[in-house]
Amino acid sequence: xxxxxxxxxxxxxxxxxxxxxxxxxxxxxxxxxxxxxxxxxxxxxxxxxxxxxxxxxxxxxxxxxxxxxxxxxxxxxxxxxxxxxxxxxxxxxxxxxxxxxxxxxxxxxxxxxxxxxxxxxxxxxxxxxxxxxxxxxxxxxxxxxxxxxxxxxxxxxxxxxxxxxxxxxxxxxxxxxxxxxxxxxxxxxxxxxxxxxxxxxxxxxxxxxxxxxxxxxxxxxxxxxxxxxxxxxxxxxxxxxxxxxxxxxx
Numbered sequence: 001x002x003x004x005x006x007x008x009x010x011x012x013x014x015x016x017x018x019x020x021x022x023x024x025x026x027x028x029x030x031x032x033x034x035x036x037x038x039x040x041x042x043x044x045x046x047x048x049x050x051x052x053x054x055x056x057x058x059x060x061x062x063x064x065x066x067x068x069x070x071x072x073x074x075x076x077x078x079x080x081x082x083x084x085x086x087x088x089x090x091x092x093x094x095x096x097x098x099x100x101x102x103x104x105x106x107x108x109x110x111x112x113x114x115x116x117x118x119x120x121x122x123x124x125x126x127x128x129x130x131x132x133x134x135x136x137x138x139x140x141x142x143x144x145x146x147x148x149x150x151x152x153x154x155x156x157x158x159x160x161x162x163x164x165x166x167x168x169x170x171x172x173x174x175x176x177x178x179x180x181x182x183x184x185x186x187x188x189x190x191x192x193x194x195x196x197x198x199x200x201x202x203x204x205x206x207x208x209x210x211x212x213x214x215x216x217x218x219x220x221x222x223x224x225x226x227x228x229x230x231x232x233x234x235x236x237x238x239x240x241x242x243x244x245x246x247x248x249x250x
Contacts, residue, residue: 028109031102036110039094044117046174054094057176064118065173065207068190070127073204073212078127082111092187128202131218133194136226144227147220155180155209160231173207180209186232197225 033042039058041048046060059066068085069077086107089097098107134140149158154166162182172178186192190200201221204212213221 027106028111028113031106031110032113035098035102036114044114056093056178057174058094060174061114061117063173063207067205067207068200069203069206070130070199071124071203072214073206076115076124078124079108079111079115080127081124082114083107086110086114088191090189091192092189128199130195130198130202133198133225134219134222136194136222136229140223140226141230144220144223144225147216147224148227151213152224156183160184160228170209172209178208183228183231194222194225194229197228198222201225 037048038050039048039054040046040061041051041058044061046058046062048058051058064076066077066081066085068090069075069081071077071081083104085095087097087099089095102110148156148160153164155164155170156162157164157167157180160183162180164180167180170178170180181188188196188200190196190205198221200210201216201224202212202214204210204214213224216224
């Protein structure tokens with residue numbers, strides 16, 4: 001399925017919010033308590049009974065800080081942003097993907113409960129419009145390397161292994177230790193498609209040291225995407241595995 005079709009399905013789920021709000025609020029609270037409260041807590045403060053066993057800790061929704069957004073850094077997420085995380089989960093963490101387990105209306109209802117825990121009740125600004133990805137070829141990787149070494153390697157390391165000189169002693173917005181992503185693993189919490197990486201580069205990860213690079217041109221951001229994806233390919237070569245060509249869509 002193309003990224004545009006996947007994105008359309010998230011937007012459709014967000015659009016479901018326009019009807020039966022009061023009924024959904026009731027259903028969403030019930031679903032949240034059944035599916036989410038054991039980790040995120042009944043009050044959304046990230047202090048559910050299972051939280052102490054998890055690393056990283058479950059998100060504290062009362063802070064109003066959401067990492068995975070199409071909105072500018074410091075802004076609340078759109079409904080589609082929250083639904084996307086519910087649907088796809090967060091790879092590398094205990095947060096599962098709920099797509100296929102609950103339907104679009106149920107995800108939309110849970111999203112409203114999550115939004116209601118904190119300052120995210122304020123209307124979000126318009127989300128980022130992601131342009132079509134160009135060819136993410138070797139030329140793009142080479143161009144992106146220039147930006148990566150200048151702006152990213154301090155934390156993520158010259159080879160993308162998350163071991164740069166600035167990687168030690170970092171903390172997140174909740175005071176917890178945090179490490180820069182190790183791109184050689186090929187596991188990205190906000191998704192591994194080129195469009196997911198473009199979104200993260202453009203909007204940053206709120207509540208972490210990862211800032212927005214939205215001031216770069218579209219072409220420069222796509223070049224960075226190509227470079228980031230190349231680190232995992234390089235690791236496969238080192239392990240003697242034959243890498244597949246980079247994908248332009250999930």
